[in-house]
Amino acid sequence: AVIPVAIAGAPYEVRIKAGILAQAGRHCRPFVRKNRVAVVTDEHVAAKWRATVEASLAGEGIASQWLVLPAGEATKSWAHLAQTVDFLLGQEVERKDNVIALGGGVIGDLTGFAASMVKRGCGFIQMPTTLLAQVDSSVGGKTAINTPMGKNLVGAFHQPSLVLADPLALDTLPLRDTRAGYAEVVKYGLIDDAEFFEWCEANGEKLLAGDAQAREYAIARSVAAKARIVAQDEKETTGVRALLNLGHTFGHALEAETGFSDRLLHGEGVALGMVLAARFSARQGLMHGQDAERVVRHIGAVGLPASLRALGLDCDGRRLADHMLHDKKMDAGTLPFLLMRGIGQTFLAKDVDLGEVAAFLDEELAA
Ligand code: NAD
């Protein structure tokens, strides 16, 4: 599938196909000058996919220079940003050049941010290799690094020139990471596409078991949803793009409480966050309890965390609610919250009472 992303002034395509990394050379050819290209990746991805991409580029007469960074969230740092920028400058990258980000969200966010500042902004091509990166982070142009003050606090909007998503890349990804990325797939169904949520209920387990067709379909439908939302609100000014944060306010609090560690991956936090958003919506009388339980059931059925109690946190609801206050999405004293009127009917509730959220979380911690 080819999904156009209609960003004013900088439209681009997301091309999704099994085996596309092995054809990267042909797809990149029109975007590469001087028969040279710089590629940034991490050590895990390099071990599995560098040879494929390098050979494909070489097949088109394109020589590639590689920067292989350590794997992991800690790579989204000032130090690695400097290293990446210096590497790209060392490769004499010009503004009209495109550099390649081959990897998950960490490599995409870091390389995209580096590209936004090299010569005041050079082009870049995203080759996302995790499900999370394929359905979410590689599309939409948000790039960032973390600082000791928090995650994604320094960054830029910088859209890629092209995105190549290969479902076969997931064959080498640990199942836990694929599952975590799948939470973001479910998110698109819950935001505004009940029919896609039904598809997830019917096909999610197959997708996680490795079904290539299900993977390709889910990636394409998710990217189309993200493209639609981002095209309406590129820089998150009208509130439409904020819908993409469904499950993320609760999720972020859980990630903060678990120290942004391997104890709870981002997607796992989002999965449980969507469960909590659904149950809280039901508790507020906004959504039918049965619909909320459908969300709980599906998240649980695919092996994602669906119970707050099962997480075994040593804290109370107030403490989790306090983490939300520190989330950058807070606005002048009121807490904007994405809640649901039903499956596929997410909306931004403007001023949710934090005390009620804390009381709800206490119930869930004990449930
Ligand atoms: P990641 O990039 O750390 O990848 C997860 C792990 O999988 C890493 O160890 C990586 O080396 C490994 N890996 C990647 N592809 C592989 C493959 N095909 N085979 C084997 N191993 C592979 O994490 P992620 O989940 O992809 O991304 C998380 C990051 O994305 C976070 O920093 C988050 O802030 C960011 N993010 C950004 C946006 C955005 O809009 N820019 C949206 C959501 C998340």
Ligand code: ZN
């Ligand atoms: Zn997310």
